[in-house]
Amino acid sequence: MGKYTVLSLQILFLMQLGMQAHAADTITAQDEDAQVNVLPTITVTAEDDSKAYAATTASAVLRSDAPLFETAQSISVISEKQLQEKQAKTLSEALQGVAGVTSGQYGRRGWDDFIIRGQVSSAQTYMDGLRIQSSDNALRSEDITGLQSIEVVKGPTSTGFGFALPGGLVNLTTKRPEAETFVRGSASYGSYSLLDGTFDINYAPNDSEKGAFRLVGHVSDQDDPTDYVYYKNYYVAPSYNFDLGDKDELSVIASYQHREFIRQQGIPYSNGDYKNYSHKLFFGVPNLSNTVDVLRFGSNYTHYFDNGWKFKQNFAVTQTDADNNPVLAGTATDLPTINRRLERQLKDDLNFALDHNLSKHFDWGKTQYDLMVGLDAMHERSDYERRRRNLSAFDADNPVYTSEDKATATIAHQITDTQYMGVYLRNNFKIDEHWILGLSGRHDWTQVEVEDIYNDSQSKNSDNAFTGNTSLMYQINDMFAPYVSYATSFFPVSDLGEDGSLLDPEEGEQYEIGLKFQGLDKRLQGYVAYYDLTRKNVTESDSVGDYSVQIGEQKTKGFETELSAALTDQWNVTVTYSYIPTAEITESETTSDIGNRINHVPKNAASLSTQYYFGADQLGWNIGAGVSYQGERSAQRGTYYVPLASYTLYDVNAGYAAKHWGARFSIKNLFDKEYLVGTTPNAQLVNWGDPRTFRFSVDFKY
Template structure:
């Protein structure tokens, strides 16, 4: 039983903890915990205020990015503000190796990392937010302090994961100063948004401080009747427990009401981006409640204990109308897709860390246990309804032929025991050897038929890396890692499918300069994903199609070149992204959907004064190479495109105003397709956004 193994793993950690804490008095305890807490706080504070981040909380260690043998990108709060980013997917569009929103404006955070769909790989404060993929999430960026993207397999640190990578969102927490911030935005297509961010620090320290963030937004869309309404509330508090303990809690609520953009068949581009083929009064209604807790204790003997916990409850309901499979213009066959999804997710991660000094060798040790349990109820029924004429645009449901519903209750849980070993030798060589063992259990209860399907697995995953620090500016590295991901999909015979597996070899070089104000990397990777699982169209089951391989190069740089000039740039080249083994012979050798060979971006911001008061201007350019989407008889080429953005603003001590123009030259382009490759989705035309802010 998984519960027995979970208890065993916890017992092992407890024994280790007990023996560790009972160390004898002759050990060196000259390093007090108070300075270590100050160092940790200073690193966090500096990183929050930097344009080019030097650390990432997702790594769980104190090592800087420069000394981490893995490709990690961090979108800092300053970058989010300067680029006037309004969503997580928009932020990811400037990250090397990432193709964001490949399916268009669905209302979800869709993204591909290193050629692999990774939309379900979203973490919040280091904990997985959701495993099921029936209805994905869209986190509000108003509550996000920074966005961290880890490329490649991450199972050693996070258990269940696909090999492409993950996205971790760090939430805004109390800071060591009292401030009152407010923002109001108005933009194209009736885009209205208001944000309040209040932090109260009674003693000008983080201990005892409280923070409240609230946002409301209402945005229409270039496609008729499509809209996105969002409400977000979050309150967080840091307890004052003295110098040896840190405890922060956060509670948040998000409500979304939206109608997603569906697109149109590729052979009917003449109808343009404004044609909506659903029903205007049928939307998605989504609620997400979350409570998180982060606790750390610093022992006198140098050990540190960290605990990270979160519980997330989400509900999603919709009776939206969509184009049926094989729909074409001008007469579109349509269906009502009834969906009722209720999820509860519990996640816990705890570990012990200590640094040992053995002369020329500095050894960082971490041992931890993490667990997750998710209960997901998903009801779906697809009804056939009357057709829609794209020439007359007359809406309304006049006939319904009810379909057969499906209703599954899925339990997904795991326990993982991991050990990370990091050796720094003569301050030149950095060797990392890490391993993890996971015990997983999946149960799917079919509430219509009464059948119960169970599957238990266990797997070992590992990573090994070697880095050489040439000097304070360059550090080449090589790394190898594996991944493991149990699936909740059921095959044609009613059995749960095998777990997906992955592996990756990566070589690269990290670099930094300008007193660490410039951070970047260049890398090459060879990634393999096995047991690729895909839903079979027009059925209730999935199948494992085989194996996919991606090979590519990445380069990324973020820098505060001067106190007045910031710049960030990224480039991805993926020459190989193909199916290398498949149950369908004709698929072998085909390129993976929505994976361009080339993606590049460049953005910059210039302030006319060193204190960043007064006028500032900025701009950016992004290029996405051609790609394709194909599924059964559908084949959709997606042409390359280049977009330009500009912005200008004025910032006084207590207020500021800015104007941004995105897609400056009003480029018409196809952003992507629906997952079944039948319908194309247009990208946004030229849009204007005007923002005013108040700071006290």
């Protein structure tokens, strides 16, 4: 932590010296022309794309303004317009329907759970291009009110972002000050006593993004279909753009989020006996809640040199304090008796993330060359303590609830120190206006140190790895561009082997072939892709459960397609389909698991959503509908096996928008379909999906 903090301060100091030096430089007429030609183009593209239904770029996650149509990688962008039409409350809800993604597979437990291309990727969440957490023993639930867009990158991402699992990542792009002064807000009421309010205030004194200030806030309180379960959320995020002249851009953002909730526990599968019990059944302790506080500060700096080079620095520090008190089901649980134990999970994380890069575009006539060289680093200190005590068994036929004190007997306490530093090089060649060749490489140095306070021991492991990404795309015309790509990944782990030492990093690789397409003056964006992905050295518990081993391997092969389009100024449509015939455990410590399908991964999944505005300017009445299909899945671990049936859900909404106000009414799960959304990670408990819910919202904007 110390050396990265010092490093960031040194670079900030050198950056300031560079700004002062360049302020004194004389700009030639040729340089001035180049600056005028480049800078306005970047600004206009970003502004237009942020308002579009179908995004054409993903600047934060790609670290460039390259069009998605010219990017040989599967990336789904949920634009701000799509987020508004989805009316999602959580990140898991926002990710529903994205091609290749399964979200909320562990039920309504208050965390963001999602799977990308068959691999659990819940800890692979980034904000503005920086990782916000590396540990996965207690996850997060990010407030999506403050988001401009959500980018889902599929496949290995280590070349661009350091250590990562091969399934993919989710990047959250935050709202920043705009060049218009406005005040927006909303108030909502819905099922299960939902009360929700937001505000968004932007002040641009010079009608410019420079010198503008923005403040976003959100308050939410809702009960749950399960008795005694609730979720409270408070969020505020101020941001400011400094006015440093034409050559420099500096934006800062801070946010604070407080959550309090009681998690939905699920119910034991117990050979299908769960069907005989109410969806409202809660076997926990009503007086013990979970609380999470997250404080974040970030900055983004850009300097434009006279010779065409561009320097960017991205920095963030995140402090997370969590006090979770779940009631867990014990072993040998058969309805109506549920054996229980109480855990207290105390987790304090401090994460520093920093990225620098230099880039330049070279025009060599028939060859256009984009070069980027960068260095990034992360340091996370995670203090995680678990306390436990047994509770009396719960009788599901005769529920009795009593107040309980928090658990006090420590069963585990570890401080994990994870840090990495990586250098990367990206080369992108566009040859003869048709061929696009991508060659990227990265070398990382990582160190994981685990101090086991409970067992009074220490383990330390240092690794380095090279990862690469190569791709070739051919632009047939302005509408179709086929491509092929190959990428590798690595992921250091904090699990201990039989001898008490840390295990080697996991590895992964993926082959992909696809087709990007666009149309309707770029208002239609989409892709079709086939991939073959392998995750190697999968870390899992040994047959006894006393330590971890690394002989696991998982393979996923699949096909996915996605299309988002503003078909007209009044009609928006998004269509997705995923087919994953292979999601197989090919190597495992538990021989009976070999050949089994990976938990919660359906072979088929599809979605269709549409919104129609009766007015050409999208004022007046509007209506929308959506349908999503989730194919059969299963979950198993040890002796537990749970089949999960397929289901189809329908959503509808209607609204009215005037110049300064609007109203919307939505119904989700219109036909009140009963379905199992998934199980707990150990496959012991099953979780009902959301029943029919409604939401009424009133918006204002000035």
